[in-house]
Amino acid sequence: MLKLIGRRLIQMVLIILVASLLLFVIFDTPQFKKRLAVQELGGFAVSALSEADYQEWLASRGLDVPFYQRYTDWMGNILTGDFGFSYEKNTEVGPLLASRLANTGILALCVFALMIPISLTLGVLSGMREGSPLDRSITFISVFTTSIPEIATAIILTVVLALGLGWLPAKSAMIQGFDVKQLVLPVMTLVIYDFGYVARMTRASMAEVMTSQYIRTAILKGIPYRRVVMKHALRNALIAPFTVIVLQLNWLLSGVVVVEVFFEYDGFGKLLLEAALFPDVEVVQACTLAAVVVAVTSQIISDVGYTFLNPRIRFS
């Protein structure tokens, strides 16, 4: 167990290191240095700059030292909490990223709080009796909802609930402070897109357990069906969905971009996109690195959790 966690941790650090190296390398080209100069000095000043002056500017910014030295400096800064400076927002990246990540965290929390019970219930119900009308309709609904991309779900929900019926605000910019009503549409969009996948995974796992021998034995022993499902089947059937749910965190970080942009919710995804379009290189790097760390951590949690929950592996 400990050995597994240790190996996973080493792998995680390696992956984050390689990812950060890649991130640093692709934004280290002369064009991006020039863009940085334009952002700092202004376009006119840069075009008037002579080659020698430009080199001097590079030296003053510390951009002419060898690559590996700058990379280690950059990593060191990040480890001490200095993520750089955002030229678009004119603030430090660290606090900016933290507040946006917190906003996205609220969104993600609501999504998980709704998505987990819905998808597990539907998955267990349809996996309990494979091929029944209930199973077929749940499967069809989950294929259908996962087929509609988030942007389309967002549009349909906005048009019906916000523009048509006027029950909910169409945008979630939260200009006048936090408002739960504005959170409903983005959360609904993400849940509708996501629950189908988890429900199908739960269904597959449940269906597999229900065909196993110990369940047949339990039924033949005369235990009531309800009790067989609740006490015997569920425990084993919910191990696989657990890993899937934790891995959804990785997916949520990419799904959240379009939803936040469409609803103008000030979260991590909107920050990343705005930075990418501006372009605000240090914000892009910080956001991406944060996303990778979250994603890799969720992978480890799901791996370790799986081995911990599965008694066959735990006791071997």
Next chain:
Amino acid sequence: MAVVTAPPPSVSLMHRLKNPKAAVTIFVIAWLPLMLYVMGGSALMAAIEDLTGFRPNADYILLPAIPAVLLLYVICISAFRESAIAIIGATLVFFWFFIAVTAPYLPLLDPNKPIAPFVPPFTAKNDVFFILGTDFKGRDMLSRTLWGCQRVLVWGVSATFVAYIVGTAFGLIAGYISGWWDEIISFLGNVILSFPVMVLFIVILNYLGASGFNIVIAVTFASAPAIMRIVRGLALDVKTRDYVFAAQTRGESALWIMVVELLPNVRGPIIVDACLRLGYTTVAITTLTFLGLGLQPPDPDWGLMIKESAKTAMLFKFSYMLLIPALSVSSLILGFNLMADGLREMSMRD
């Protein structure tokens, strides 16, 4: 000899797809013209004009594709007849495919010409009847919606295809050669897979710039590692079979074994996955275009239509500008997903 020819046993889909030369040829006839037309129709015509001094109409390229698409649809329906879900999916996909190849020949208004802005659906204005109305610039929505499927289809399928070539190549190497190659390829795959997909897309397209070709590169980066994993797993299984040992004993080279012995035997499971991935790629392209990192104006595209009217159409009266492209893209993706579902069901039955 009085051999009673028994009725041919119902052939499974995977079996049918094992020898799909005719279908592949027809697909190429249907696909290449569309790809040429969308990726460089006018450039190609200009080149011909330089050579011969005569400029043919670019629309003629699509002529051979129209019967080919219809024929391909018939082939698909007869291959999928066991599964109603797959037929519904194929019908949705082929509807858009057919629209894409026939778009220049349909009686449509110019999709880029402003006529009368903010005309609601089913109304006439300036003696023109607009079935789906016009957008905020006055361009006909029906013609923009129908033309819009061309670019999504072409770039989506091309990107998925390139991703599959790259992913399969690396998967075969990692699975068959194993050892250090496997370690390195799998680790790099893990690194790329640890980026959330949309974040990876944004970083790559931010670096390369927004265009159709760059979407192909970005999709390849994002999808190839997952494809590599699947192919690697299949290759690890297949390489223990006797026919691979026989090939090794015959002294065939590793490359030959990978292409001739392994590739045909990992093809079946990949086809189902490819259908699903086509859906993902379509979602990705539409979303990226909406975010401003994908295809560029002025040519019509569903993602662009949503992006352009997202600010102006925030009134119920004008919501058709958002709903129409949203429903169109959903129907195409639903088609791919239903097809994948039906194919999986059929392959499970085999």
